[in-house]
Amino acid sequence: xxxxxxxxxxxxxxxxxxxxxxxxxxxxxxxxxxxxxxxxxxxxxxxxxxxxxxxxxxxxxxxxxxxxxxxxxxxxxxxxxxxxxxxxxxxxxxxxxxxxxxxxxxxxxxxxxxxxxxxxxxxxxxxxxxxxxxxxxxxxxxxxxxxxxxxxxxxxxxxxxxxxxxxxxxxxxxxxxxxxxxxxxxxxxxxxxxxxxxxxxxxxxxxxxxxxxxxxxxxxxxxxxxxxxxxxxxxxxxx
Ligand code: NAI
Numbered sequence: 001x002x003x004x005x006x007x008x009x010x011x012x013x014x015x016x017x018x019x020x021x022x023x024x025x026x027x028x029x030x031x032x033x034x035x036x037x038x039x040x041x042x043x044x045x046x047x048x049x050x051x052x053x054x055x056x057x058x059x060x061x062x063x064x065x066x067x068x069x070x071x072x073x074x075x076x077x078x079x080x081x082x083x084x085x086x087x088x089x090x091x092x093x094x095x096x097x098x099x100x101x102x103x104x105x106x107x108x109x110x111x112x113x114x115x116x117x118x119x120x121x122x123x124x125x126x127x128x129x130x131x132x133x134x135x136x137x138x139x140x141x142x143x144x145x146x147x148x149x150x151x152x153x154x155x156x157x158x159x160x161x162x163x164x165x166x167x168x169x170x171x172x173x174x175x176x177x178x179x180x181x182x183x184x185x186x187x188x189x190x191x192x193x194x195x196x197x198x199x200x201x202x203x204x205x206x207x208x209x210x211x212x213x214x215x216x217x218x219x220x221x222x223x224x225x226x227x228x229x230x231x232x233x234x235x236x237x238x239x
Contacts, residue, residue, distance in 0.1 A: 034075050038098055040065065041075070045095040057088035104132045109170050110198070111137040113185055114177035115145050115155045118200060122174060123150040136168050158185075165192040172196045179203040 044065055048056060058076075062069035076094070099105060110128075112119045115138050122128075123138055138155045140146075145155045156164065164170070173189045175182055175197055182201035189197065196212040199205060205213055232238065 030078050034078055037067075037075055038102055041072075042095065042098045042102060042104075045091055045098065048091045049095055053091055055088045055090050061089070107132050107134050108172055109134050109136045109168065110172035110174060111135075111139060111165070111170050112174045112176060113139045113158075113161075113189075114175065115140040115142070115148070115150075116176065119174070119176035120150060122176065123153065126151060133172070136170055137164055139164075161188065162192040165189070165194060170194065172198060174198045174200070175205075176200045 044061065058069040058072045061067075061072055065072070076089070110133055112123055112135070115123070119138065119140070123135060128135060135151065135153055138150060138153055139158055139161050140155055141158050143157065146157055148155045165173075171194070173194045173196075175185065177185060179201040182199070182203050183205060186197060186199075186205040186207055190207055190211055194211070196214070197205060197207065199213055199215040202217065207213060
């Protein structure tokens with residue numbers, strides 16, 4: 001459960017222009033299920049903004065996102081409601097507010113540990129910066145990778161890690177190293193003062209409670225895909 005101790009009231013004048021004020025009235029408990037859905041809202045709203053859409057009804061958003069309109073209203077009501085009956089949602093405002101809730105209004109500096117296949121692929125993904133995630137460094141133990149640059153960021157050796165974290169305001173470390181070394185490296189990162197780990201190694205890291213860990217397992221997503229293929233085939237008499 002995550003707590004937000006603010007609520008938003010939004011008013012519209014007869015031209016449909018809104019003004020909003022933020023007031024601290026109560027603490028609400030937001031379920032992790034809602035938090036998990038917010039990035040998807042954020043992505044869709046970003047696309048709407050890019051295509052010049054200024055406002056959208058929950059019904060139209062529902063059709064695009066293939067989520068029921070009542071689910072959308074329920075989710076967004078958690079934050080005091082950003083919409084207005086008969087007007088819909090102001091796309092830019094909602095996008096900005098969800099961005100704030102997701103902590104995207106400030107940059108997050110990150111480093112990648114492990115410059116192998118996955119580490120290099122992530123380092124090459126330029127769109128992280130669009131979402132406020134700024135790649136500051138890449139580290140590895142393999143000396144043959146030393147000095148190689150990815151999008152202008154050089155690969156450094158692990159003996160520079162601790163000083164680099166302390167001196168460059170690094171908040172997040174991405175772990176793309178073999179699982180047998182991940183636990184020890186995570187310990188080193190914690191000692192150096194990292195706040196969060198985006199963990200791709202298939203192992204539980206056993207870090208103190210104040211360290212935020214988000215683990216990613218692409219194979220789990222693939223297994224869900226496989227399940228849905230099987231279910232579809234059962235229902236439609238396929239293979
Ligand atoms: P890779 O072998 O291409 O790269 C691993 C890199 O880590 C190498 O460059 C190696 O020199 C470096 N390394 C090894 N020990 C290190 C240490 N103590 N400190 C710093 N660097 C170190 O492997 P690949 O394919 O890039 O996979 C990396 C990790 O990501 C593996 O644990 C793999 O199982 C995992 N993985 C996870 C996925 C997921 O969905 N969670 C998907 C694909 C890979």
